Amino acid sequence: MASRRISALTYVSLILVFWITPLATTTIYGATSTTPPRYFPVYPRPIDQPFMPGLDWGARLDIENIFNAHGGLVRNAVTDVIGNIGLTYNTEEAGLWQGGLFTAGITGVASGYEPKLAGELQTVSDLWALSTVRFSELSYKQQFNPLFLVRAGIMDFNYYFDLTVVGAELMNSSFGLTPTLYVDALVPTYPYSGWGAMSEIGSILKGRVGIFQGNPKELNTVFSQGYFAIGELEDTLTLNKQSLLLKAGAWRYRRPSLSWYNTYGFYGMAEDTWYMGKRQCSLFLQAGDNLQDANVVPYYVGGGVRVKPLFNRRPDDVFSLGVASVGVQSARQETAYEVTYVIRLTKQVSLQPDLQYVVNPGGTNPNALMGIVRVHADFS
Numbered sequence: 001m002a003s004r005r006i007s008a009l010t011y012v013s014l015i016l017v018f019w020i021t022p023l024a025t026t027t028i029y030g031a032t033s034t035t036p037p038r039y040f041p042v043y044p045r046p047i048d049q050p051f052m053p054g055l056d057w058g059a060r061l062d063i064e065n066i067f068n069a070h071g072g073l074v075r076n077a078v079t080d081v082i083g084n085i086g087l088t089y090n091t092e093e094a095g096l097w098q099g100g101l102f103t104a105g106i107t108g109v110a111s112g113y114e115p116k117l118a119g120e121l122q123t124v125s126d127l128w129a130l131s132t133v134r135f136s137e138l139s140y141k142q143q144f145n146p147l148f149l150v151r152a153g154i155m156d157f158n159y160y161f162d163l164t165v166v167g168a169e170l171m172n173s174s175f176g177l178t179p180t181l182y183v184d185a186l187v188p189t190y191p192y193s194g195w196g197a198m199s200e201i202g203s204i205l206k207g208r209v210g211i212f213q214g215n216p217k218e219l220n221t222v223f224s225q226g227y228f229a230i231g232e233l234e235d236t237l238t239l240n241k242q243s244l245l246l247k248a249g250a251w252r253y254r255r256p257s258l259s260w261y262n263t264y265g266f267y268g269m270a271e272d273t274w275y276m277g278k279r280q281c282s283l284f285l286q287a288g289d290n291l292q293d294a295n296v297v298p299y300y301v302g303g304g305v306r307v308k309p310l311f312n313r314r315p316d317d318v319f320s321l322g323v324a325s326v327g328v329q330s331a332r333q334e335t336a337y338e339v340t341y342v343i344r345l346t347k348q349v350s351l352q353p354d355l356q357y358v359v360n361p362g363g364t365n366p367n368a369l370m371g372i373v374r375v376h377a378d379f380s
Helices: 002-024
Strands: 055-071 077-090 100-110 132-145 148-155 194-202 206-213 227-239 242-254 263-276 279-290 299-308 318-326 334-344 349-359 368-379
Touching: 077 132, 194 227
Parallel strands: none
Antiparallel strands: 055 077, 055 368, 077 100, 100 132, 132 148, 148 194, 194 206, 206 227, 227 242, 242 263, 263 279, 279 299, 299 318, 318 334, 334 349, 349 368
């Protein structure tokens, strides 16, 4: 019952904190951030006149070193290399039919085994994964009108659901996807995109629903090994020239052959962005509840702050800090405190040092001070 009370209070605070904030900042003028997370499948056109009308491409590369500086399980380090290349084909730009978009992407991961360092449930790097080469996207979207679209194919559901833009620079995996979803269910997300279909309706007030395969690691199983269903509502509120983005979702995961995987839950988030002079400041809060008490992670609470730029002489740099905490079944609560700084070296290349202090990794392991140094490059 304790986890239910905590999560219920968090849902209420999501509304109160972000509704009160605009009232208390009458000299601040806001805007909603539209910068997608680093893994979002947007492949910009590299030249004004591509060799084939409607065809766009892009690629990116991340190299990171993750090290345990103190505590945890093992004082060691691992290196990860993640690459992605993708294409989009816009049927309207190609002179065919309106509203059609084909997307294809391939992601490759070469990694060390990061969990051996501290044993945390909330992985300190959102890009860490076992070594693999996979389709990250192979889908078709049809935009019927400005208010309605459908999408089907191989997808990462987190491109479109449970997406926190303001927390994109933070590296801990919980800021990218609510851990009550990914710890206890094999949902179709990085690096294992899966077959599925979804639709979206609305403009300011939006609704999304989707259904995806239950075992995305095996693409040939499609829906024969269960399913993952999710629905989400999104609304943007404006007060005193300041925008507040609210999202709430519900999901269900079912694997007939594995009864302990049959679970469901809820999540909510809020994002607020405003300006102090030329400095863009943002806040976000997240919460998630897994209603199957036997699961490893029954609840999650997190949030953070982003400032761009922190120093006027570095207008493209980004400073972020965040806190992410999960309840752990039959163990102590795990909490990660993170601070990170994105240094824009060139238009295509950035350097990002990151520091995280993890309390009770896995609920039972010693506290750990973890560091990450990541180099990110966009080729487009």
